[in-house]
Amino acid sequence: MGTSYFGNRMLSHFERDLDELKEKGFTDILHTVSENDMKFYKGTMKDFIKKSKEKGFTVTVSPWSYGLVFGGEAFSEFPILYPEACQVTQDGRKLPNACFNNLEFIHYMKVWISAVSDMGTDYILWDEPHWAGGGGWYALKEGEWSCRCEKCCQRYQEIYEEEMPLLWSDRIQSFRKRSMVDFIQEVSSYSKKKGIKNIICFFPNRINFEVPNEWEAVASLESIDIFATDPYWVGSNYSSKEYVEYYVEQAVKIGDKVGKEVQLYIQNFRIEAEEEYKVKEAVEVGLQYGINYFYTWGFNSCAHMSFLASDNPELAFLQYYQTLQNNSTS
Numbered sequence: 471m472g473t474s475y476f477g478n479r480m481l482s483h484f485e486r487d488l489d490e491l492k493e494k495g496f497t498d499i500l501h502t503v504s505e506n507d508m509k510f511y512k513g514t515m516k517d518f519i520k521k522s523k524e525k526g527f528t529v530t531v532s533p534w535s536y537g538l539v540f541g542g543e544a545f546s547e548f549p550i551l552y553p554e555a556c557q558v559t560q561d562g563r564k565l566p567n568a569c570f571n572n573l574e575f576i577h578y579m580k581v582w583i584s585a586v587s588d589m590g591t592d593y594i595l596w597d598e599p600h601w602a603g604g605g606g607w608y609a610l611k612e613g614e615w616s617c618r619c620e621k622c623c624q625r626y627q628e629i630y631e632e633e634m635p636l637l638w639s640d641r642i643q644s645f646r647k648r649s650m651v652d653f654i655q656e657v658s659s660y661s662k663k664k665g666i667k668n669i670i671c672f673f674p675n676r677i678n679f680e681v682p683n684e685w686e687a688v689a690s691l692e693s694i695d696i697f698a699t700d701p702y703w704v705g706s707n708y709s710s711k712e713y714v715e716y717y718v719e720q721a722v723k724i725g726d727k728v729g730k731e732v733q734l735y736i737q738n739f740r741i742e743a744e745e746e747y748k749v750k751e752a753v754e755v756g757l758q759y760g761i762n763y764f765y766t767w768g769f770n771s772c773a774h775m776s777f778l779a780s781d782n783p784e785l786a787f788l789q790y791y792q793t794l795q796n797n798s799t800s
Contacts, residue, residue: 472498537568541598700735
């Protein structure tokens with residue numbers, strides 16, 4: 471039973487929270503390690519991870535909003551340092567999101583991997599990797615797509631022996647999926663060599679039920695140890711239970727097919743008053759489908775962060791860990 475933990479970098483405060491989690495039966499903790507952390511809190515994060523492991527927690531870290539292509543509420547310095555390594559629309563507009571095909575960004579991620587390896591993490595969660603417009607906080611204009619930067623055009627030419635077109639096509643979609651798979655393979659293989667296990671989590675479509683084929687392709691990589699899904703239902707076109715059940719079922723099918731354990735992230739942010747029961751329902755769906763590895767996002771239902779905080783955070787958080795506690799004793 472795990473939870474993500476972020477928004478606090480005071481060690482004494484964290485130790486109190488850690489003791490509280492231990493008392494409630496938590497066994498796993500995820501620390502977000504952003505570009506800001508790498509620049510100003512690297513030693514602090516090492517202390518956080520050390521304290522977590524001393525208390526018996528299994529530790530996961532995530533590259534929070536790194537390059538603006540992973541999940542997270544954080545800014546990125548990458549587009550300031552390496553604007554030429556960022557995505558470009560078909561019309562030539564430069565975007566702040568890093569390009570998965572650019573070697574500069576791959577190197578940037580390997581520096582991060584080496585750092586979190588030194589910090590002592592057990593797992594890396596490759597959380598919600600996405601192209602511009604597929605997540606995060608910087609939307610594309612209508613009709614725009616990426617990436618048509620120099621590196622992408624060059625690689626497209628090498629693969630298909632033709633110039634990358636200006637109009638969106640199935641071939642461009644396939645190229646982007648292939649690029650995503652290759653990127654995850656590259657960085658996860660590097661972390662595997664460092665002795666770190668890898669978790670991949672793709673964010674489900676909230677508008678339509680859809681399972682892109684790159685989910686299975688990445689899950690099947692030898693360097694990936696766990697396949698995760700995070701069906702956060704707030705803002706979806708479906709009821710919470712329907713939404714969670716569909717993606718849990720699909721995740722379990724993929725896990726069974728590729729022989730990987732499945733991890734389920736339960737929403738614990740932006741839970742409205744009197745809807746806390748939906749957290750319990752989501753956990754129960756996971757249990758019904760045989761999920762054994764649960765996480766929630768995030769600690770105390772993100773009460774400390776006004777952008778994500780639930781209306782009744784303690785109650786929402788209680789619905790998560792109490793449901794799992796009751797299941798373990800039944």
